[in-house]
Amino acid sequence: MPHIHLPEGLQGIRSAMAFRPETAKPLNDLAEVLLHAPNSLPQGDRELIATYVSYLNDCYFCQTVHGAIAAACLDDDYNLVKRVKADFQAAEISNKLKSLLVIAAKVQKGGKNVTSEDIQAARAQGATDTEIHDTVLIAAAFSMYNRYVDGLDTWQPHDEALYRERGKKTAQDGYVSMSKEYLRQS
Amino acid sequence: MPHIHLPEGLQGIRSAMAFRPETAKPLNDLAEVLLHAPNSLPQGDRELIATYVSYLNDCYFCQTVHGAIAAACLDDDYNLVKRVKADFQAAEISNKLKSLLVIAAKVQKGGKNVTSEDIQAARAQGATDTEIHDTVLIAAAFSMYNRYVDGLDTWQPHDEALYRERGKKTAQDGYVSMSKEYLRQS
Secondary structure: OOOOOOOOOOOOHHHHHHHOHHHHHHHHHHHHHHHHOOOOOOHHHHHHHHHHHHHHOOOHHHHHHHHHHHHHHHOOOOHHHHHHHHHHHHOOOOHHHHHHHHHHHHHHHOHHHOOHHHHHHHHHOOOOHHHHHHHHHHHHHHHHHHHHHHHOOOOOOOOHHHHHHHHHHHHHHHHHHHHHHHHHHO | OOOOOOOOOOOOHHHHHHHOHHHHHHHHHHHHHHHHOOOOOOHHHHHHHHHHHHHHOOOHHHHHHHHHHHHHHHOOOOHHHHHHHHHHHHOOOOHHHHHHHHHHHHHHHOHHHOOHHHHHHHHHOOOOHHHHHHHHHHHHHHHHHHHHHHHOOOOOOOOHHHHHHHHHHHHHHHHHHHHHHHHHHO
């Protein structure tokens, strides 16, 4: 049961956002810019970074939602998402994304873990300053979203099918338009 | 030296925000709602929570800036801010704030660390659901801001006087109006 009285019937972060629409707005605006807005980093790659950080933080809701969005973006049957979580260095993703996942995993542990060598390795794979910036901020932002979702002990039904349909919709419509739906419900 | 080419002469998060104004906007909007907008939790208490989490994450820039804002809000000569960082249970703050700092410190380590007993203890000191929600989200948000600031290895001059004047201005004007200044400079 959630630690505070959150609206019932909404999963994970959606219940917390319906409880406090004032903070929901910037939280959704940030996700929209980082994950859905046009970017030289493909949408699926950005969602894989979000998924991987959420996996490292052991947040069921975030890793399942963003895994579903990544799968929808990449037209993946979830095998790739699972392989990235298990061992991204062995997964069929670009070397550039691997170098960015190394940085994201360091940020998840704490920002000071990122080294100049990590940045040089990403640059050697063609990563731009903005792509490195966005990787650091996606990893930092999911260090927030994960703590928010689990720190309130939100309702997170363990049924992946529930998340798959929503993943397809969010992949297409993004975060700001999706949020209007449950903020209206509350 | 920062890991990427950030605008020079701006400290900490300000350089990263000037580099990427698209993400600066929701980041400042979130800080504004959580720390500066009217709230039943006093502004100084909210800034102390932000300072304490930033201290636990060893982020010099954030703990010094938000410590300066807290000191300005509380008309403190920095002794209280220092005592909260060293041992908040022994500091001259309310029992309610102590119970919220316990929750914030758990969130800093990971959301799943927060227990029902922690929440009950905060309720017993008069904390409302919204105050508990905001404490969890402030602690989660600084787990992001701290990683962002240090993950890019931003410039953080170690001169507290530099931060004190700015702390007074931000305490009064808030985050959105302050951000316009350096976003214009960039």
